Amino acid sequence: DTGVSQDPRHKITKRGQNVTFRCDPISEHNRLYWYRQTLGQGPEFLTYFQNEAQLEKSRLLSDRFSAERPKGSFSTLEIQRTEQGDSAMYLCASSSPGQGQPQHFGDGTRLSIL
Amino acid sequence: KQEVTQIPAALSVPEGENLVLNCSFTDSAIYNLQWFRQDPGKGLTSLLLIQSSQREQTSGRLNASLDKSSGRSTLYIAASQPGDSATYLCAVCKISSGSARQLTFGSGTQLTVLP
Numbered sequence: 001d002t003g004v005s006q007d008p009r010h011k012i013t014k015r016g017q018n019v020t021f022r023c024d025p026i027s028e029h030n031r032l033y034w035y036r037q038t039l040g041q042g043p044e045f046l047t048y049f050q051n052e053a054q055l056e057k058s059r060l061l062s063d064r065f066s067a068e069r070p071k072g073s074f075s076t077l078e079i080q081r082t083e084q085g086d087s088a089m090y091l092c093a094s095s096s097p098g099q100g101q102p103q104h105f106g107d108g109t110r111l112s113i114l
Numbered sequence: 115k116q117e118v119t120q121i122p123a124a125l126s127v128p129e130g131e132n133l134v135l136n137c138s139f140t141d142s143a144i145y146n147l148q149w150f151r152q153d154p155g156k157g158l159t160s161l162l163l164i165q166s167s168q169r170e171q172t173s174g175r176l177n178a179s180l181d182k183s184s185g186r187s188t189l190y191i192a193a194s195q196p197g198d199s200a201t202y203l204c205a206v207c208k209i210s211s212g213s214a215r216q217l218t219f220g221s222g223t224q225l226t227v228l229p
Contacts, residue, residue: 004157031215033216033217041221042203042205042220042222043205043217045216045217048215048216056216095215100146100163100166101215103148103215104160105150105157105159107156107157
């Protein structure tokens with residue numbers, strides 16, 4: 001069990017650029033979540049996948065954001081035309097099937113918009 | 115809408131002291147409650163998970179309790195150590211009509227244990 005892996009750990013980009021983050025969940029976990037965390041706050045839910053299907057999206061996920069999990073394994077989160085307000089830590093979590101399973105988090109990708 | 119509040123926002127204690135962190139939530143229709151630890155610049159490490167049918171969970175020096183009816187949970191840390199210094203977050207998994215088991219987090223308690 002190698003844990004949830006996220007890449008890159010840090011991303012610095014100019015406003016208006018597109019960025020893409022990757023998450024590799026724990027191998028047997030079919031549920032995958034993306035959260036966003038700003039300084040001094042707890043993480044906020046963005047979106048949820050069960051296998052390859054994106055089943056839920058938060059209203060925080062504007063149309064500049066898109067997430068995929070094409071083969072039900074790794075997932076990508078893309079932000080287009082980045083804005084200053086997108087600066088945050090983007091966290092990925094995964095959990096195994098069944099009710100009440102704990103979510104396991106990666107170390108996150110810290111995005112800084114110049 | 116589920117809201118989660120953690121008090122205090124920050125806490126500083128001398129090494130060896132026992133301490134209690136508090137978490138309250140507004141909607142008691144939850145699957146479970148999870149306590150996490152977060153070190154600066156890092157992700158979240160799961161500490162304890164309490165199912166809605168349970169009253170408490172223990173792991174080593176940590177004990178978490180859940181009172182679903184009053185919307186409260188506490189995390190008790192015994193014999194605190196400097197290595198316990200971190201931000202502690204509680205999160206509830208709300209029962210919803212969808213299949214997602216998204217977590218709603220509090221803002222955390224930043225704990226400093228002084229040597």
